[in-house]
Amino acid sequence: MLAIQNLKVSFGDKEVLKGVDLQVNKGDVVTFIGPSGTGKTTILKCVNYLVEPDEGHMQLADISVDFKKIHKKEILQLRRNTAMVFQQFNLFKNKTVVENVMDAQIAVQKKSKKEAYERSIDLLEKVGLLEKKDEYPSRLSGGQQQRVSIARALAVEPDVVLFDEPTSSLDPELVAEVLKVIERVAQTGVTILLVTHEMDFARKVSNKIVFMEKGHIVEQGSPEEIFEQSQNERTRQFLKHYYPEAIELMAVHS
């Protein structure tokens, strides 16, 4: 479904990804964890080419690219088969809620207004925001904006949805409503790459956890393998700080 080989990224002379390999199957929910500044966002943004890698290969469904000589057309293809949910929501401020969900369907997918509208209404109902459809984003809470942005992402029927810390800029009391929506999305079988610091949530929804540090994938495996049985010293150090529960689980296992 999605395969990445030897992905390298640098900003200026700073190497941020130092040769990352990744294999994702259809329907997988893959969660990236790790200290901040280690390149988690960067990986996600390579998948839709918001970041320009130095080198590497990627296969996404039937698209195959060599990042060293990628064409404009391939970039659009990658972007039109993926969608991203951003930490800062990034809704279009000149458009109402329903227009936000409709716009790419019209502008990119060339659907009719009516068709786009109906799909958008359906999605807004699923994220529980139908009654806000004619509001502008600035009038919504962070949690509501993020749910709209999830609807906007799903509207284009992507092969992969990229979630980059979708709850990190939310007030604590709004986190749950967004996680609930993401969980429901995960259950529909769509392939998901997720970056989050919500370890309980990651453990619950993911079938694969990727632990990253300093531009490398240190360890990957099922939630049990990472959170309960990891033998890797660096993984354990990280979890000790960010998810002390895991250390207790590990104590139980050993």
Next chain:
Amino acid sequence: MITPSTWEIVSLLLDVAHITFIILLASAVLGLLLGAVLTMINVKNIPVLKQITVVISSFTRSVPIIIQLFIVYYALPPLLGNFGINVTSMSATVAAILALTLYHGGYLTEVLRAAYKAVEKGQHEAADSLGYTPTKKFFRIILPQTVPVALPGWGNALIHLIHDTSLVFALGVADIMGRAELIAASSFGMNQVQVFLIVAAIYIAVTFLSDGMVRLFEKKTQKFKLDSGLKAKRVA
């Protein structure tokens, strides 16, 4: 000789008003186009061309407009002549339009660039991530949000431009100011206060119209200007 009455002066001035208006309109429209092109070069970071926009913009900002008029009218034809381009027949009106276009366009580049940058990077990324072409992104997402931010600055630029049209008589253009000078001179300055008060009134009227037009645009685009909940409430 008989000095003309107030109404005669008004009518004499309005007889040549179209010259002023043509210069104003042409340089407003061409200046806006030039400003848009320069802004695009600037934000797209096109090498070499970008340096040229910086030069144009700092030249037009630092050189007094009267000197810019002289440079375009007197210095440009021989300069271009060196490159085999013959513009020696350029009329004073055309030179005035050209100079004011450069001036207005250079000024607007600053306004438009700031307005463009006001749309945060995140919205660019969101549109890009969904596979918008740059054109679709620009016209559907970016431009509608840029316009309301740019309008006040554009309004100011227009007022500067309107005022600066009063200088083109220095090149010998027979515009409102040129005619005003003539009327005043023909009565040996006896009625010059009266003449220039009338010119002032005409400029007040034009500025008033321009302000009204900008304000109308601001009203029409206000609903796009929703960067804060407060403003949103005002619209709803």
